[in-house]
Amino acid sequence: MSSPDLDKFFQVALELTRKGGQLVRTAFDQPASIVLTKSSDTDLVTETDQAVEKLLIAGLGKAFPDHKFIGEESAAAGQKYTLTDAPTWIIDPIDGTTNFVHRIPLVAICVGLTINKEPVVGIVYNPITNECFSAIKGRGAFKNGFPIHVSSTEALNKSVICTSLGIHNVVGVGPAWLDRALENHKKTVIAGVRGHRAFGSAAINMVYVAQGSIDAYIEYGLHSWDIAAAVVICREAGATLLDPTGAAFDLMSRKVLVAGTEKLAREISGVFTHTDFEREGEEK
Ligand code: IPD
Ligand code: CA
Ligand code: CA
Ligand code: CA
Incomplete structure (x- = not known):
């Protein structure tokens, strides 16, 4: 895929993402317009989630008719997906969404493009704070047009890390999963990290690593749509991405460890317990 193609894909996606941002901002500013359409207590979705996904898929589908799509709300509506080598918008x-419903301004529209299963374009846009993180493979990472870079922190005791318990992900996986998540959290406290944060958005956790505010982030139970766009931004900002066990990172594995330095990533991987974090019977 040539570079001008990636530029074109990026520009079209950016324009549509900004349009989606207007929908999110309008709903956020008028709380009454945040309408829940389906929910369990921990798995929320609003009409705005669905409208933004529709707008993005319609616009990208029109511009690039041979491209494929994996979208959270399309998957929730029962659409099956598999990642192939074809250009795929994730x-x-x-x-x-929980932040959105509670009007906490940490939300992000995430648009990633994979080619040959590799993320090559990523946009993570928070329309409430007007922060637009973006990257094209090989061209660096940016926030509102300015280059960003990861931190150089190597020591756990100098790190601020995100280790979401993913309470959302705990439902349906049973007490053993929760015990391990809590145990892992405790281990990082004992190891003496400088601070823990949990922003309620995987993508925001990741772009904060990309801009060097957070030194590392680890989470289990994620989906490709939570991280695909941010993966490109993190890599282009110099981050190390691993499977939490220390193996190679796999976009479809439902887990991620990302850090500003490889040394810190390995340190965190060594502190954590990694067994049995998978939710039985779920597609990957
Ligand atoms: C969720 C957020 C959250 C993470 C969950 C995700 P959603 O995405 O990224 O931080 O812990 O695993 O499902 O549902 O708000 O798009
Ligand atoms: Ca969701
Ligand atoms: Ca979502
Ligand atoms: Ca998500």
């Missing part, structure tokens, strides 16, 4: 219309 979309999370609102990452941080």
